[in-house]
Amino acid sequence: MCGIVGYIGRQPAAPILVEGLNRLEYRGYDSAGLSVLGPSGATTLRRVGRVRDLEAALPRRLAGTVGIGHTRWATHGPATEANAHPHRSEDDRVAVVHNGIIDNAAALRAGLEAEGVTFSSDTDTEVVAHLVRRSDAATLDERVLDAVDRLVGTYALAVVDQADPDRIVVARNGSPLIIGVGDKEMFVASDVAALVRHTSSVIHLDDGELASVTARGYRTFTRDAADTGRTPTTIDVEAQDVELGAHASFMAKEIAEQPETVARMLGGRLDTRFGTARLDGLNITPRELRAFTRVKILGCGSAFYVGELGALMIEELARIPAHAEAASEFRYRNPIIEPDTLYIAVSQSGETADTAFAVREIQRKGGRVIGLVNVVGSTIARECDGGIYLHAGPEVSVASTKALTHMGVGFALLALLLGRVRDLSVADGQRIIAGLQRLPDDIAAVLAGEDRIAEVARGLATAQSLFFIGRVRGFPVAREGAQKLKEISYRHAEAYQTSELKHGPLALIEESLPTVAVIPQDELTERNVAAAEQIRARGGRVVAVTHPGVELDGVADHRIDVPHNEPELDPILLMIPMQLLALHAAMTRGLDIDRPRNLAKSVTVE
Ligand code: AGP
DSSP states (O other): OOEEEEEESSSOHHHHHHHHHHHHGGGOOSEEEEEEEETTEEEEEEEESOHHHHHHHSOSSOOOSEEEEEEEOOSSSOSOTTTSSOEEOTTSOEEEEEESOBTTHHHHHHHHHHTTOOOOSSOSTHHHHHHHHHOOOSSHHHHHHHHHHTOOBOEEEEEEETTSTTOEEEEEEBSOOEEEEOSSOEEEESSGGGTTTTOSEEEEOOTTEEEEEETTEEEEEETTOOBOOOOOEEOOOOGGGGSOTTOSSHHHHHHHTHHHHHHHHHTTTEETTTTEEOOGGGOOOHHHHHHOOEEEEEEOHHHHHHHHHHHHHHHHHHOOOEEEEEHHHHTTSOOOOOTTEEEEEEESSSOOHHHHHHHHHHHHTTOEEEEEESSTTOHHHHHSSSEEEOOOOOOOSSSOOHHHHHHHHHHHHHHHHHHHTTTOOHHHHHHHHHHHHHHHHHHHHHHHTHHHHHHHHHHHTTOSEEEEEEOTTHHHHHHHHHHHHHHHHOOEEEEEEGGGGGGTGGGGOOTTSOEEEEEOSSTTHHHHHHHHHHHHHTTOOEEEEEOTTOOOTTOOSEEEEOOOOOTTTHHHHHHHHHHHHHHHHHHHTTOOSSSOTTOOSSOOOO
16 A cells, blocks of 8 residues: 655755655555655655656656655545645645545635635545645644644554755644654654664554654654653664565565464474474463463454465464454454454554554453564554564565465464463474474475476466365365465456355356365365365366375376474475465566556555
């Protein structure tokens, strides 16, 4: 979704803003713009399309060491130059960039128009520029405070004013905003990716917080103008983490990184002697953990599907009833919150609006919620009562891959801990730990077969529609496989429980509709093979994602073998070929792998 970047210091601002905007491209956007305050006033430039179009339009030497930039994802009004940010006051004095949605923009606009203000865009954001300009407060800090006092909705705002040219004032409510602290220079961003090349010292603003940023420092304060005295923390993200290197796409890079990142995630978290997991960040005592009688997992999209896998792991290892639900639905149905239920919010970005809302709803009703989150310091990570960081490193591609694998590993660790405070034996705990320790090598073994999987994907890429089937542990794998293919190769794919095929969808089977069947070596192998046989008998093509040694009796046109780990952990590995199938199908179709149409990396609007 939209991205914000800001710079104030000694260097020319424009190249730094453009570089920051380039790094925010992955979030999805349709237009971009920037304003730079220079010796002869402000220069604002906006373009529909890519950041490189904006860069190409910039004057060769744009003087000015203060500026703000933005990538826009259209919400109010179409993707046009007039609707791109920054938005300005009528006299160009004030410029504003904004992420989020101002709910009362229509009423504010009507009021401003009645006072004679002429609007030049359809956006909700433009009201902010006019409100700041029309405030008669003495300082820019106060003028922005006056403006945000009148706003209802979500926002991350960055404001510059030619009347106070050595300052950027920012405000946050419901949309992430970060200040980066440099040496006599400061940065503002909606995402660490935009400032990681310049500094690792950051402040994550809280909702309701503002900051007045100059080249030499910053002041953070509340909407009542009370100082909050925030100090920076150090983030552990390197510039190369958000660079492509030798890879053709970020998705390819992120898939390839998994053996290494999973090994890193497990470091220090396995207690081999007692066969359990060390998860200090949960902030829950073993006695409290034992007292939970139910687990409820909430996430969106792929995070929800891995949540379904997590629920199965928890039921299998800890024997606690566990269930996953789409956070986007949960929030709208007045959910019953139970004191003895452990709620878990799962999110790569930690900024998904629906999941964040679910967390607040649980807390409002007195529930206890922990987070499985990748982005350190993100909204969900900070608002949860404790949690497990996924430590997958930055994930740039819109299609999530390594973060989902890490979610699977995070759930395995949690299930192990929950099991070990209950009835899971030390020996079984040690069996799971041994399986977790083998995971990095097992993932590497799947990746070693990429060429063969690519060949299968090329065959699937021409199909208009596909089935992905699996049962019990294999079903979330099938759901995620279908999701990944839809997302980046724009082919229709439907996930079904293998057991449900015969209750209807079997009627659709024909040669042109291939099926990807998850057939692990487990207690259900024979039934899964029999279902694949039914597909074949009706002329359907079958690609089996399976384990070595599974006898497919000729029911599959292709087989993709994945190393057999422990049954509870196998689904984590079975998801890896799904990533590669989607990647190579999309590559075959010549599509933009990292920026699929209509999608954004973190869905921060409702
Ligand atoms: C994954 O490939 C998708 N882009 C999407 O379903 C994603 O998992 C979902 O939007 C949730 O995102 P989050 O993990 O950042 O909360």
